[in-house]
Amino acid sequence: MPMYKAPLRDINFVLSDLLDFESLYSQYPQSKEKMTREIVVPYLEVASEFCEKELHPLNQIGDQQGCKLQDGVVTTPDGFKEAYKKYIELGFPSLTGKEAFGGQEFPGLLWIAISEILTSTNWAWGMYSGLSHGAMYTIENHGTDEQKTKFLTPLVSGVWTGTMCLTESHAGSDLGQIRTKAVPNSDGSYAITGEKIFISAGEHDLSENIIHIVLARLPNAPSGTKGISLFIVPKFNLDADGNIDSRNGVTCSSLEHKMGIHGNATCVLNFENAKGFLIGPENRGLNCMFTFMNSARVFTAVQGLAASEASYQGALVYAKERLAMRSISGPKFPDLPADPIIEHPAVRNMLLTQKVFTEGSRALAYYLSTYVDIAELATDESEKKVAEDKLALLTPIAKAFITELGVEVAKHGMQIYGGHGYISEHGMEQIARDVRISTLYEGTTEIQAIDLLIRKVIGSKGSLLFLLTDEIQSFTKEHRGMGLTENMLSKLDLLVKEWLDLSTFIQNKYPENLDEVGGVSVDYLYYSGYVVFAYLWAKMAIVAQNKIDQGTQDEFYSAKVSTAQFYFDRILPRTLTHSALIKSNTESLFKLNPQSFKFD
Secondary structure, eight states, X not given: OOOOOOOHHHHHIIIIIISOHHHHHTTSTTTTTTSSHHHHHHHHHHHHHXXXXXXXXXXXXXXXXXXXXXXXXXXXOTTHHHHHHHHHHTTGGGTTSXXXXXXXXXXXXXXXXXXXXXXXXXXHHHHHHHHHHHHHHHHHHHOOHHHHHHHHHHHHHTSEEEEEEOOOTTTTTOGGGOOOEEEEXXXXXXXXXXXXXXXXXXXXXXXXXXXEEEEEBOTTOOSGXXXXXXXXXXXXXXXXXXXXXXXXSEEEEEEOOOSSOTTSOEEEEEEEEEEEEEESSTTOXXXXXXXXXXXXXXXXXXXXXXXXXXXXXXXXXXXXXXXXXXXXXXXXXXXXXXXXXXXXXXXXXXXXXXXHHHHHHHHHHHHHHHHHHHHHHOOSHHHHHHHHHHHHHHHHHHHHXXXXXXXXXXXXXXXXXXXXXXXXXXXXXXXXXXXXXXXXXXXXXXXHHHXXXXXXXXXXXXXXXXXXXXXXXXXXXXXXXXXXXXXXXXXXXXXXXXXHHHHHHHHTTTTTTHHHHHHTHHHHHHHHHHHHHHHHHHHHHHHHHHHHHTTOOOHHHHHHHHHHHHXXXXXXXXXXXXXXXXXXXXXXXXXXXXXXXXXX
């Protein structure tokens, strides 16, 4: 199992040096007393200690044991329940909850930073607590006062956990096809009947109750997505005083056999006249559920980041210690029988690729999280609108791009170990198995690509994109002529111009050739991701260079500049391929009719 140490130095660099979080959050009365270094740094240190000492040792145990189902009851792996109890005692479940319900009401950025550390040490365990935040947020935003009073306090404390129940076997991501029914009861509740699959943390032994947020159809509801409503369905019913009462009609009929995240229970849930409570207006459930889904997509991006960090750390330690052959430019350690493999260019290239993707993912995930918070904290409507618009554009990029990079980083981590990377005792193959789900759930990469290109860029006639490209162009104009970073800024300027040109090129094909637009959507998403990373790496390089110019001798900052140079020199040319594919003719995609796809 690879060792893990929370990357607090880089986390604090992104929070303080890149985002200047104290100044940012001091603008809002709700957060200015909370989001200070004196408070945030100790929280991160406590989280790091808990994750390194309590969760990391359970990671391989969870992978090897998995969850067990007997008579509808799921038992989590050894140690999971005890770790969750300590997690509650430390107060982490209540971080972002409203104070009225026992929460600490911190902005989400702190939770995102802690989630990264938590997921890097034990992805499967972290999902039990992570999904609860989406359930809380959905009830906070769409629930009635009675529902908030009844459900939020135990959810905020962590005594109860939450889930999201969307998927059905015949529907998948096409939620318009769901068949789960909700029939009104005489007491104002609803009887929910149907089957949901792929429900993460759908049944377990960590919490006293599980609050399911469920999509279902009312009688005579319109077909498609316009006829979906949203319901709260608790595992245990509550009495008049809000105490746990009888078991509700929701049971786990089976656990999925999966490639990874074995320590998390991925359940098939059967609802048999389960008592549920309508959230929000009838037939507007999908709109309300997007509150949960958007929260989950940011969290999934962080999962991709976390896997990258864990794989990079494991690979780096091994590359420094593993002796194999001599450097092709001559022995670097002649007193040793061979050189450390970090001296070989191919290994160095993989390590630096891991490093730029990990640190770039952290910058994007945290940057995105500030807009989640601003949209929540701002009282000025124009400021709130800008934050929401940037979120709309950046969320599909972050969710898809960071998770795809996580898959690539995990592959490099295994490759650096060579044959040992394929052996389970080292833990690198577990990271590769665990991270693979992140590109699939909460909307696949391909779905995110369609969302970005057709709904966000074309759908807004470019206005969402212009918000970000204007920001980048203002940044490059302000910082031109800064020596080492000048070349980066010149490249960034050209990329932004091409990004806009490519967007116009695709827009001109819409709506006459929708298949062609769809055919280039994934390349467009990748291109967008590389440009956003270039922007953030340029910002980080300038921040670091300023520190150097001010006289710091700290190697951390010179390493940051060198890593940025690697990104611009060795990674950014990938945009050339994506640009060429966007401009190429996609007719060959549809030359072969479906009947001609054969395997015999």
